[in-house]
Amino acid sequence: MKYDSRPFRLVRNEQLADGIFDWTVENDTIPALASCGQFANVKVFGRTLRRPISICDADERSLRLVFQVKGEGTRLMSQMKVGEEVEILAPLGHGFELEKGKRYCLIGGGIGVPPMLFTAKQCENPLVITGFRDKSLVILQDDFRNAGAELVLTTDDGSAGRKGFVTDVLSERIGEIDEVLACGPIPMLKAIYSVCKGKVKCQVSLEERMGCGIGACLVCACKQKPKDGEAFMSQVCRHGPVYNAEEVFFDE
Numbered sequence: 001m002k003y004d005s006r007p008f009r010l011v012r013n014e015q016l017a018d019g020i021f022d023w024t025v026e027n028d029t030i031p032a033l034a035s036c037g038q039f040a041n042v043k044v045f046g047r048t049l050r051r052p053i054s055i056c057d058a059d060e061r062s063l064r065l066v067f068q069v070k071g072e073g074t075r076l077m078s079q080m081k082v083g084e085e086v087e088i089l090a091p092l093g094h095g096f097e098l099e100k101g102k103r104y105c106l107i108g109g110g111i112g113v114p115p116m117l118f119t120a121k122q123c124e125n126p127l128v129i130t131g132f133r134d135k136s137l138v139i140l141q142d143d144f145r146n147a148g149a150e151l152v153l154t155t156d157d158g159s160a161g162r163k164g165f166v167t168d169v170l171s172e173r174i175g176e177i178d179e180v181l182a183c184g185p186i187p188m189l190k191a192i193y194s195v196c197k198g199k200v201k202c203q204v205s206l207e208e209r210m211g212c213g214i215g216a217c218l219v220c221a222c223k224q225k226p227k228d229g230e231a232f233m234s235q236v237c238r239h240g241p242v243y244n245a246e247e248v249f250f251d252e
């Protein structure tokens with residue numbers, strides 16, 4: 001069994017920052033199957049489509065999911081009470097591929113930061129660069145430090161950490177790393193890839209509207225660059241959400 005839909009118990013629901021919530025959910029069998037970069041599809045009471053949320057961390061019995069309230073589904077999730085049951089389909093998708101002996105640079109932008117925590121825990125001495133719009137949205141800094149990462153914080157307006165973009169730091173440090181793993185908004189991923197191109201390998205995690213989350217409905221189809229021959233449509237829920245950046249059409 002690679003994934004399954006099971007009832008989880010919500011054991012923690014805390015507000016981390018303005019509109020951003022931190023869940024821990026428990027189940028006896030599913031969490032141990034998770035690997036970094038995968039996601040969970042959360043059933044929201046009264047809604048047909050589940051909400052895809054990246055796995056921020058996992059151990060034998062629990063998943064940590066950090067989410068931002070965007071619409072009705074995530075608003076209802078934020079209001080759930082500790083002790084309630086929630087149906088979750090997980091772990092889904094193709095996550096980050098890691099090789100021993102490499103120094104990784106992990107980059108997260110905004111709500112793309114959470115999946116980089118589980119990833120940082122699987123890497124040796126990673127350099128982690130986190131970028132946020134401003135101080136009010138900064139999350140998970142202590143968690144990355146506790147995971148042993150070398151951590152750099154940037155904000156667009158300089159209200160916390162260094163003023164500027166994650167790519168300013170990446171450009172300065174690119175000579176020290178073997179590969180970049182990134183999650184965040186498309187313009188950020190595109191800018192990261194242009195710094196990496198021709199220098200270091202880069203894997204990016206993409207976000208796409210989803211239905212089933214398991215490759216059955218085609219809602220998440222996106223065009224992907226083939227290694228040779230014609231471009232083909234890929235299902236982000238199944239072939240992704242993590243891709244080699246060179247396979248991604250950033251402009252289309």
Ligand SMILES: Cc1cc2nc3c(=O)[nH]c(=O)nc-3n(C[C@H](O)[C@H](O)[C@H](O)COP(=O)(O)OP(=O)(O)OC[C@H]3O[C@@H](n4cnc5c(N)ncnc54)[C@H](O)[C@@H]3O)c2cc1C
Pocket residue numbers: 039049050051052053054055066067068069070071072073074075111114115206207208209210241
């Ligand atoms: C692989 C993956 C991982 C994600 N990880 C996280 C995470 O860790 N934290 C986080 O805060 N958000 C994450 N998102 C985005 C999150 O799924 C959406 O913000 C959420 O589904 C919005 O639901 P809603 O009901 O609040 O919003 P509404 O806009 O009301 O949603 C309406 C419908 O559109 C879908 N939808 C809306 N926005 C998105 C979106 N950006 N991606 C996919 N489906 C969407 C919803 O699932 C729902 O079916 C992730 C998305 C994907 C695809």
Ligand code: FES
Pocket residue numbers: 209210211212213214215216217218219220221235236237238
């Ligand atoms: S969400 Fe259904 S195929 Fe990807």
